[in-house]
Amino acid sequence: MGITFARAGKENTAKALEIALRAYKERGIRHIVVASTYGDTGLAAAQLFQGTGANLVVVTHNVGFKEPGSLEMSPTTRAQIESMDGRVYTGTMVFRSIGTAIRTRQSYSQQDLIANTLRILGQGIKVCVEIVLMACDAGLIPPEDVIAVAGTARGADTVSIIEAKPSNMFFDLKIREILAKPYDW
Secondary structure, three states: OOOEEOOOOOOHHHHHHHHHHHHHHHHOOOOOEOOOOOOOOHHHHHHHOOOOOOOEEEOOOOOOOOOOOOOOOOOOHHHHHOOOOOEOOOOOOOOOOHHHHHHHHOOOOOOHHHHHHHHHHHHHHHHHHHHHHHHHHOOOOOOOEEEEEOOOOOOOOEEEEEEOOHHHHHOOOEEEEEEEEEEEO
């Protein structure tokens, strides 16, 4: 494993994105997937990767995550990311959709079990896996090695290399390498 941050949080964002950029340059992995709720991390990634030729995909929460009909990322922020050749994807979150509704009625969901198992490695790893599945489902990245960047709350503190797969092939997805993560999230 690469770098271990002392603690989780947005203060690691710049360093996490630098690690992703270095991996992009050194390993020839062309696809970068970044989690961004409000757009701050997505904007920072778009600025850093602008002009590199990288396929940058910024994945947001789904519409209605906090309240019906709303999205945390503003249209202005989305347009800024897209103006720097980043693509923004808003879609159903693989580990949250119908299973969350089932859990509220039955207190158990298979997707919760998978999400909580991935959290053993850290919240950021769970999010890295989820956004890669989402971006692959949307056809924004191919089923090959990609760099994923995510965080524990706001910002980024986790960087990994993942062999992308669509969500229906979840058990074929491979976490190849963890380049950075918090020690104790």
